[in-house]
Structures are given as C-alpha cells and as structure tokens.
Amino acid sequence: MNNLLSQLKTDLAVATDDETVAKCWQKYLGKAGLIKLELKALSALSEVEKKQRGPAIQSLAREAQALFDEKQKSLAAVVLSRQAAAVAESPDRRIPVLGHLHPITQTIRLLNRLFVEMGYSIMEEREIETDEFCFQRLNVPADHPARDMQDTIYVAEPNWLLRTQTSSIEARILSEFKPPFKVVSPGRAYRNEKVNRSNHFVFHQYQAVVVMEKVTLKDLFGTLTHLFRGLYGEDVVIRFRNKYYPEVEPGVGPDMRCFQCQGQGCSLCKGVGWLEVAGAGMIHPRVLEMAGLDRQKWMGFAFGLGLDRLVMAKYRISDIRTLLGGNLIYKPDINENTL
Amino acid sequence: MKILYNQLKQLVPGLTVTAREVGEVFTMTGLMLDGLEEVSYQGKKDWLLSLEVRQNRPDCLSVWGLARDLAAYYGLSAQWPVGEKLNPVGQPFDIKISSDKVKRVKAVQLAALRQAASPAWLTEWLAFYGLNSVNLSVDLSNYVMLLTGYASHLIDSDKVNGRLEWRLNQDKIAVATLDGTAVALTGGELVIADQNKIVALAGIVGCRGAEINQSSTNVIVEMALYDRGIIRENARRLGIVTEAGQRLSHDLAPNGLDDAFAYLIALLMEHGGGTVISPVFDYGEAVVKPAVIDFDPALVSRFAGIAVAPERSREILENLRCHISEAGNDWQVTAPADRLDLRYAEDLVEEVVRFVGYDKIPIDEVPALAVVKKITPVLYDLKDHLRDLSAARGFDEILSQPLVADSVNNETNYLNWQPVTTQNSVNEEFPDLRQSLVTGLLNQWQVFKKKNINFCQIFEIGKVFGRSGQNYQEHEAWGLLRAAEQLSVNDFKREIEYDLRSLGLTELRWRPAEHAPLLANSQATFELTLNGQPAGLVYKLKPLAAEEVVCGEVNLDAAVAALERDHHNPAVEVLGKLVALDANVETDNPRELEKVLERVRAAVPVDNFWSVAVVDEFALAKGRRYTVRVIYRDLSDQEAKESHTRLFKK
Numbered sequence: 001m002n003n004l005l006s007q008l009k010t011d012l013a014v015a016t017d018d019e020t021v022a023k024c025w026q027k028y029l030g031k032a033g034l035i036k037l038e039l040k041a042l043s044a045l046s047e048v049e050k051k052q053r054g055p056a057i058q059s060l061a062r063e064a065q066a067l068f069d070e071k072q073k074s075l076a077a078v079v080l081s082r083q084a085a086a087v088a089e090s091p092d093r094r095i096p097v098l099g100h101l102h103p104i105t106q107t108i109r110l111l112n113r114l115f116v117e118m119g120y121s122i123m124e125e126r127e128i129e130t131d132e133f134c135f136q137r138l139n140v141p142a143d144h145p146a147r148d149m150q151d152t153i154y155v156a157e158p159n160w161l162l163r164t165q166t167s168s169i170e171a172r173i174l175s176e177f178k179p180p181f182k183v184v185s186p187g188r189a190y191r192n193e194k195v196n197r198s199n200h201f202v203f204h205q206y207q208a209v210v211v212m213e214k215v216t217l218k219d220l221f222g223t224l225t226h227l228f229r230g231l232y233g234e235d236v237v238i239r240f241r242n243k244y245y246p247e248v249e250p251g252v253g254p255d256m257r258c259f260q261c262q263g264q265g266c267s268l269c270k271g272v273g274w275l276e277v278a279g280a281g282m283i284h285p286r287v288l289e290m291a292g293l294d295r296q297k298w299m300g301f302a303f304g305l306g307l308d309r310l311v312m313a314k315y316r317i318s319d320i321r322t323l324l325g326g327n328l329i330y331k332p333d334i335n336e337n338t339l
Numbered sequence: 340m341k342i343l344y345n346q347l348k349q350l351v352p353g354l355t356v357t358a359r360e361v362g363e364v365f366t367m368t369g370l371m372l373d374g375l376e377e378v379s380y381q382g383k384k385d386w387l388l389s390l391e392v393r394q395n396r397p398d399c400l401s402v403w404g405l406a407r408d409l410a411a412y413y414g415l416s417a418q419w420p421v422g423e424k425l426n427p428v429g430q431p432f433d434i435k436i437s438s439d440k441v442k443r444v445k446a447v448q449l450a451a452l453r454q455a456a457s458p459a460w461l462t463e464w465l466a467f468y469g470l471n472s473v474n475l476s477v478d479l480s481n482y483v484m485l486l487t488g489y490a491s492h493l494i495d496s497d498k499v500n501g502r503l504e505w506r507l508n509q510d511k512i513a514v515a516t517l518d519g520t521a522v523a524l525t526g527g528e529l530v531i532a533d534q535n536k537i538v539a540l541a542g543i544v545g546c547r548g549a550e551i552n553q554s555s556t557n558v559i560v561e562m563a564l565y566d567r568g569i570i571r572e573n574a575r576r577l578g579i580v581t582e583a584g585q586r587l588s589h590d591l592a593p594n595g596l597d598d599a600f601a602y603l604i605a606l607l608m609e610h611g612g613g614t615v616i617s618p619v620f621d622y623g624e625a626v627v628k629p630a631v632i633d634f635d636p637a638l639v640s641r642f643a644g645i646a647v648a649p650e651r652s653r654e655i656l657e658n659l660r661c662h663i664s665e666a667g668n669d670w671q672v673t674a675p676a677d678r679l680d681l682r683y684a685e686d687l688v689e690e691v692v693r694f695v696g697y698d699k700i701p702i703d704e705v706p707a708l709a710v711v712k713k714i715t716p717v718l719y720d721l722k723d724h725l726r727d728l729s730a731a732r733g734f735d736e737i738l739s740q741p742l743v744a745d746s747v748n749n750e751t752n753y754l755n756w757q758p759v760t761t762q763n764s765v766n767e768e769f770p771d772l773r774q775s776l777v778t779g780l781l782n783q784w785q786v787f788k789k790k791n792i793n794f795c796q797i798f799e800i801g802k803v804f805g806r807s808g809q810n811y812q813e814h815e816a817w818g819l820l821r822a823a824e825q826l827s828v829n830d831f832k833r834e835i836e837y838d839l840r841s842l843g844l845t846e847l848r849w850r851p852a853e854h855a856p857l858l859a860n861s862q863a864t865f866e867l868t869l870n871g872q873p874a875g876l877v878y879k880l881k882p883l884a885a886e887e888v889v890c891g892e893v894n895l896d897a898a899v900a901a902l903e904r905d906h907h908n909p910a911v912e913v914l915g916k917l918v919a920l921d922a923n924v925e926t927d928n929p930r931e932l933e934k935v936l937e938r939v940r941a942a943v944p945v946d947n948f949w950s951v952a953v954v955d956e957f958a959l960a961k962g963r964r965y966t967v968r969v970i971y972r973d974l975s976d977q978e979a980k981e982s983h984t985r986l987f988k989k
Contacts, residue, residue, distance in 0.1 A: 216643060
C-alpha cells in the first residue's frame with residue numbers, strides 16, 4: 001500500500017501537463033486503476049478481512065485523489081501565469097499601426113532639439129529665390145568665381161532661381177529681423193547636377209545664423225562641437241581649419257575624424273583621415289552691411305551642413321535617390337499590429 | 340594646385356619640415372591638402388602635394404604664391420628668379436585693344452626663336468600637372484603660368500595678317516581651338532583677332548590659324564589680364580575648361596604680370612635663342628593701389644575669443660608682407676599688392692587667426708549666448724504637430740522631389756495658378772515645379788504596388804509652387820494618400836478634420852468642390868474651407884486599379900492665416916437660454932445649401948449666434964430637403980422666432 005502511494009507521488013512529480021496527470025489518474029484511480037482494483041478486491045474478502053484492510057485502502061484512495069487535486073491546481077496556476085506572460089508580451093491588436101517619420105525629418109528634429117535647448121528659433125523661407133538673396137547679399141556678385149561651385153536651376157534667368165543653398169535664408173533673416181537673434185533653418189536646396197547614386201539635384205541642408213553684439217569664433221567652435229557630439233556621440237573628434245566661403249570672414253571648415261579609418265586614411269576620406277562635415281565662419285562685414293546692419297555694433301556667425309549624407313550613413317542607405325525616390329520603405333516595428 | 344615638395348624647399352630656403360607637415364600647415368591655414376603622393380622627379384624622390392585653392396586666393400594658383408604663403412607662416416623668405424627688364428628695340432608691331440574687358444596686356448615680338456624639343460626637366464615637370472609637351476615655346480609658356488599664375492599666349496607672327504586686335508566678337512562663326520575642337524561662337528566673346536581670323540579666345544585657349552609649330556621662328560608673346568566675369572562667362576558658355584581660363588576668371592594683381600612676363604621672355608631666349616625685335620607693348624594699369632585698412636589689433640581677440648597679443652598680430656601681418664603704420668591705438672595696414680582679397684579689417688583678422696592657429700581656440704565650451712526673443716513662426720510648429728498626428732494615425736512620411744512633367748501638374752492641380760517652369764531642369768522631361776503634393780504621393784504608391792505592398796497610407800509636408808502672371812508663389816502643404824481595397828472618402832475627411840481641429844482650427848467646413856483635379860472622381864471631391872476661405876481638397880481618384888485611392892491636400896499657409904484670424908474662445912457666459920429652431924431647405928445643388936448656412940452665420944449677430952447645422956435630409960423627386968437647425972443664444976423665444984422667420988422666409 002505504501003509502495004503504491006510512493007509510486008503515485010513519483011509519477012505525479014514528473015507530470016508537467018494536464019494530459020499526463022489524466023493518464024496518471026487512470027493508472028491509479030480509473031476503472032481499471034491500481035487503487036480501484038484494490039477497492040474492488042475488498043468485495044472478495046471476508047467481513048473481518050474487509051474491516052482490517054478496507055479503511056486503509058479507502059484512506060489510500062482519498063489521499064491519492066487529494067494528491068491529484070493538488071497537482072491540477074498547481075498546473076492551472078502555471079498555465080495562468082504563462083498566459084499572463086503571453087498576454088503581456090503579445091501586441092494589443094486594438095492599437096492601430098503607427099506611421100513613421102522620414103529619416104530626414106527625424107534628423108532635423110534631433111538637431112532642432114539641440115538648438116531649441118540653446119534658445120534658437122527655427123525659420124524657413126522661400127525656395128524660389130531671387131539672385132539677390134541667394135548670391136548678391138551673400139557677397140557673391142554675378143561675376144564671382146564662387147558661383148562656379150553652384151550650378152543653378154533657373155526659373156527666370158537671371159533673377160529668379162531655385163535656391164542653391166540655405167544660406168539664402170540667412171540673407172532673408174538678416175534683412176527682415178532686427179538683431180539679436182539665434183536661428184536655425186532646415187531646408188531644401190537645388191543644384192543643376194546629374195542625378196546618380198551619390199548626387200541629387202535636391203538636397204537638404206541645416207543652416208544657422210547668430211547675430212549679437214558679442215560673439216566669437218570660440219562660440220562658433222563650441223556650438224559646432226556640441227552639435228557634432230549630439231549627432232555622433234561624445235567620442236567624436238572634431239577639428240576646425242581655415243576655409244574660404246564668400247559670405248563669412250574668417251571662414252571655417254569643420255572636419256570630423258574619419259569614422260571608417262579613425263584618421264589613418266582610407267578611400268572614404270581620400271587618405272587624409274578627416275571628413276568635411278560643414279561650412280562655417282563669422283558673418284562677412286559686407287553681408288552685414290548689405291542687410292543694413294552696423295558692423296561696428298553687430299557681429300555674428302553662420303554655418304551650414306548637408307543632411308543627406310549624414311542620414312545615409314546613419315540609416316545605411318546606399319543610394320541618395322532612395323531618400324526622395326520611393327524605395328524608402330518603413331519596416332513595421334516588432335510590436336506593431338500587422339493585421 | 341599641385342606643388343613638388345623639393346621645389347618648395349628651393350623657393351623657401353630654411354624650410355626644414357617634412358612634406359606631410361607642410362601639407363598639414365597648408366590644410367589648417369586655408370589650402371586643404373587633398374592628396375600627397377610620393378613621386379620621382381629628375382631621378383630623385385619627391386612628394387607631390389595637391390592642394391585645394393579656394394576662390395579668394397588666385398595668387399595661390401601658382402607655385403610662387405604657395406611658396407610665399409608657406410614662407411610667411413614660418414617667418415622665412417621666399418626667393419624666385421626674375422627676368423631682366425626689356426629695353427625698347429625695333430619697331431612696334433600693329434596691336435590694338437578695342438574692349439574695356441581687357442585690363443592689362445603686355446606683348447613683344449621675338450625673332451629667330453628655335454623650336455627645339457623641350458628639356459626633360461620641363462616635360463617631366465609639366466606631366467605632374469597633366470600637361471603634355473607641345474613644343475619648347477608652348478611648354479615654357481605653360482611652365483611660367485603654373486609657376487607664376489599668369490597665363491600667356493604665343494602667336495606665330497608670320498601667320499598674322501595685319502593688326503592684332505583684342506575685341507568682342509560680333510559674328511556667329513565657328514573656330515577650331517588648338518586641339519582641333521570646333522567651337523561655335525555666337526557673338527559677345529572676347530577674342531584676339533587679326534584682319535582675317537580669330538587667333539585666340541582671349542584668356543581661354545588659342546585657335547588654329549596662327550598657332551606655334553616646329554617651324555615657327557617669329558613669335559608674338561602676349562600676357563594679359565581681363566575682366567574676370569567675361570572669361571568665366573565665355574568659358575562656361577563655350578564649355579571650355581583650361582588652366583589659363585581657370586586663372587583668368589579670378590582677379591589677379593596686374594603688378595605681378597611684369598615679373599612673370601619678363602621671366603617668360605628670359606626663359607624663351609635662354610632655351611630658344613631668339614631675339615627681341617619690338618618694344619614691349621604695355622596696356623593698362625601696371626599697379627593697383629594696395630588697400631590701406633584701418634585696423635584695431637584688439638579686433639583679433641574680439642573675433643577669435645582668445646587673447647592674441649598685438650605683437651603677434653604685427654609679426655604675422657609683416658610676414659605676410661603687410662606694411663603697418665600706427666595711428667593711436669589703430670593701425671593702418673597696407674596689404675601687399677598681390678593680395679587683392681585683403682580689403683576689410685576682418686580679412687586681416689582671418690590672416691592673423693589662421694596663422695595663430697584655429698587649433699588654439701577652445702572647442703569644448705558650449706557658449707552661453709544672450710537670451711533672445713523666439714521668432715519661430717507658427718507654421719513651423721504646426722507642421723511638426725501634423726507630422727506627429729499623421730504618424731499616430733498610421734501614415735508614413737515620404738519626401739519627394741518637386742520637379743514633375745507638365746502632364747502630371749495638369750492632372751493634379753486644383754488651384755487657380757499656372758505652373759512654374761524651370762529654364763534648365765536637370766531632366767527636360769520634368770521641367771515644372773509641382774503644383775500639388777499628390778504627384779509625389781502617387782509615385783510612391785506606384786512603387787509600393789511594384790513591391791507588393793498593397794495597403795498604403797502616406798503623407799508629405801512640403802512646398803507646392805505656382806505662378807500668377809510673373810508673381811511666383813509657393814506655400815506649404817500637407818498631402819495625404821490612402822490606398823486600399825475599400826475606402827470611404829468621408830472617413831478620410833473626418834480624419835483630416837479631427838487633426839485640423841486638434842490644432843485649434845474650428846471654422847472648418849467641407850463643400851462639394853467646384854474644380855476637381857483631372858484624375859479625381861468629381862462626385863467624390865470635397866473642398867475644405869477654413870473661416871470660409873478655400874484651404875484644401877479631398878478626393879477619391881477615378882478608378883485606376885483594384886484598389887481605391889483617396890487623396891487630400893491642405894494649404895498650411897492658409898491654415899496658419901485661419902488660426903491667426905480665428906480668435907476662438909469656447910468659454911462664453913450665457914445669461915439667457917439657447918433656443919433651437921428648425922427650417923427646411925429644398926435644393927438640388929449642395930452649394931446652395933452651403934450658401935444658406937453661410938448666410939445664417941453672417942446674418943445672426945455674434946452675441947446671439949450659437950450654431951447652425953444640417954440635422955436631417957430627405958430625398959425628393961427632384962433634389963433633396965435638408966433640415967437646418969439654428970440655435971440662438973440669449974434671445975427670448977419670440978425674438979428667436981422672428982429672427983428665424985426673417986432668415987428663412989420664402
């Protein structure tokens with residue numbers, strides 16, 4: 001009898017699901033179960049023998065049933081717990097699919113956050129621009145060789161064009177707002193370039209212009225370092241070198257140590273170990289004068305950086321046309337309803 | 340611009356740093372190194388540095404210019420050979436300048452010049468610059484151009500008929516350049532011509548007809564400077580890129596031309612053995628008065644944000660060959676005549692700071708600039724909100740390129756404006772700027788279909804463009820597209836409406852559109868109005884495929900204008916009560932119903948108006964009957980009835 005109980009306990013201990021427990025129950029308490037057979041065998045015994053063995057067998061049967069009940073309760077608890085976990089992990093199908101923002105938008109937002117925290121405003125301006133604001137007010141007169149850098153798409157030559165740079169926003173802001181101001185301007189620019197994997201006639205820039213009574217190259221460098229650390233992380237290595245741009249003086253070429261070769265020189269950085277990442281400088285006195293600002297009182301800095309290559313590197317996009325051409329598809333998030 | 344390291348060392352005695360260090364100095368001071376190649380020249384190991392010369396430093400499009408700048412950085416002296424001044428001999432030859440686009444010309448006639456093969460040192464040197472050897476005279480001309488930055492042109496004087504003249508071409512004529520390329524002139528090009536033919540496109544390239552060859556012995560040597568604009572314009576228009584044109588499309592100092600010219604003549608005579616047989620023709624101002632700049636040395640620190648001692652500024656400017664005279668606290672700085680880029684005090688600041696070193700300026704401090712007024716326009720924030728709302732509703736954002744075919748604009752435009760056509764689009768099939776964002780959305784949908792993505796919800800926020808007469812217009816728009824097997828345009832309208840209302844736009848109505856785009860189902864096209872002004876459109880496309888497509892576009896500039904007009908304040912004090920009265924309007928034209936609603940809004944005084952709405956409609960044999968409910972505020976029942984009767988009397 002004790003052996004039977006011990007054997008039952010062993011069987012139940014290894015049972016991990018309802019089906020095994022049910023089989024086990026049949027084995028011991030079913031019609032032809034070991035304990036049932038013991039109970040049935042009582043009828044063949046004498047009354048004395050029944051009184052001697054009967055209570056023990058019936059006790060065994062009750063104890064066995066209690067063990068089964070307990071086992072089923074514990075299994076039910078496990079199932080409930082698993083179900084709860086499954087519910088917690090599974091998506092709520094009542095929540096609609098969320099849409100996505102374009103990588104360019106996300107990058108602009110990241111930059112905007114950095115600059116809004118520093119008290120900058122955000123401005124945009126017209127894309128069909130005049131020659132005056134796109135070139136002349138930025139110290140690039142009609143015969144200036146710097147125009148060779150920017151093949152222009154004209155709407156009505158020579159006065160109306162699609163802006164070739166977001167610096168035109170700088171010229172507009174300088175002429176329309178009274179300083180002091182700190183402004184960033186995300187926007188599109190256009191150049192008459194052949195479209196291929198690396199170049200597009202439409203591209204995105206991020207421009208900044210600050211005009212105050214006192215602002216220095218040190219402020220500019222600190223701002224750009226903050227920007228690049230926000231974009232690429234605290235470990236990014238930045239250097240600033242002298243570089244000419246017509247609308248600034250002194251001009252600045254900010255470079256980032258090549259992330260591919262860590263400055264050793266590779267095909268990406270053309271062997272020099274650095275990547276040009278922006279154009280910057282102190283606003284040229286002529287630009288201030290043309291905006292009607294007293295250059296003895298006001299000074300400022302400006303910078304601009306291209307966003308497309310930055311986004312391509314971050315999102316591993318190999319073809320610049322993807323950004324505007326339709327091959328950019330958003331993969332559903334793991335928790336999104338895919339019904 | 341390329342330069343050999345050993346040549347730099349010859350020109351700058353005392354230069355002891357390595358080629359790589361030279362490259363780094365050039366890079367940090369404004370002439371970026373974009374190539375450093377180990378080479379062999381004249382059997383000796385050397386380094387070829389390739390430097391990016393920006394537009395402000397045409398003086399550095401020359402070996403001498405680069406040597407001068409490097410010498411100034413290290414406080415060394417640069418040395419280069421010069422030719423002797425030529426004494427007047429013989430008879431002047433017939434030459435005339437007939438264009439004010441010519442700023443300076445020096446020319447002389449040589450005789451008995453030998454056209455021997457160029458020496459190896461010359462051909463090998465020119466090869467570093469990608470120039471093939473032509474003959475001794477031409478090679479020396481190219482050599483002096485690369486050395487000094489001043490381009491020259493050689494003309495076989497035996498092939499010149501009559502007077503040599505610099506003039507603007509008046510004719511449509513074809514000429515062949517020295518390499519045989521046919522170039523069609525259309526008029527207005529600056530040329531050098533004799534009585535019969537054009538012998539050169541001035542400042543760009545020579546032409547066949549008076550070119551130097553192996554038998555040329557009598558040669559006119561000319562070196563000139565021009566208005567940079569005409570050289571740039573001619574070169575671009577004719578599609579000719581040359582080393583000479585590249586240099587002469589910048590402002591070069593005229594006084595440097597004398598040394599370059601004398602050196603070229605000296606080299607020609609040294610290697611070709613000719614003799615000068617004419618006086619030197621000398622046209623134009625030989626010297627441009629150097630700029631004298633009032634300069635406060637404290638300006639350097641003010642711009643840099645670090646302390647720079649006046650003594651250090653003085654040292655740098657004097658190394659750069661500036662002359663400084665002191666007048667009180669300020670200096671008067673006379674720039675060297677060859678540095679035409681130095682005009683402002685800020686230019687001098689840059690010269691000092693680039694030699695002090697940008698790397699001396701701290702970069703780790705986020706500046707604590709003064710707090711200034713926020714000037715971000717409402718439109719920007721509104722666009723950002725709409726992006727979030729659209730994404731929350733399950734729309735994916737796209738960005739599309741704005742140049743489209745004119746046929747596409749024809750199909751999608753719904754506004755009363757003309758397309759803006761570019762004059763030189765990158766692709767002649769796509770000359771127009773988009774008039775609607777739906778063009779890009781439809782393109783994206785087509786791409787999705789090709790990729791077996793059948794359910795499509797996309798949006799774009801961007802500019803659309805149009806023209807009214809010569810007035811170019813553009814405004815920000817919010818475009819949406821949904822494609823699926825079954826769609827409801829009313830659901831789509833409602834979603835757009837919810838989003839706009841959440842931005843604070845309350846005076847928002849839909850009405851059947853009078854003008855539907857060509858690709859729209861006109862029966863399912865609705866115009867959005869904000870404060871009664873048209874502000875967008877929602878429509879279902881004519882059946883295109885198995886899917887249904889609905890599109891919407893909202894003029895966000897109009898939305899901002901409505902927001903600024905609509906000083907909506909939902910909290911009002913109602914002292915009386917609200918009285919609701921109905922009226923029936925029968926019409927077969929939904930726009931008539933809209934007019935009735937507008938009439939009610941306009942007629943009831945603001946203080947007594949609560950709302951007006953269509954609460955029921957019923958189909959008649961002809962047209963429909965609409966039940967319009969007007970709710971009056973702060974009027975008695977009698978006053979409300981009188982007002983209602985006036986409004987709806989037959």
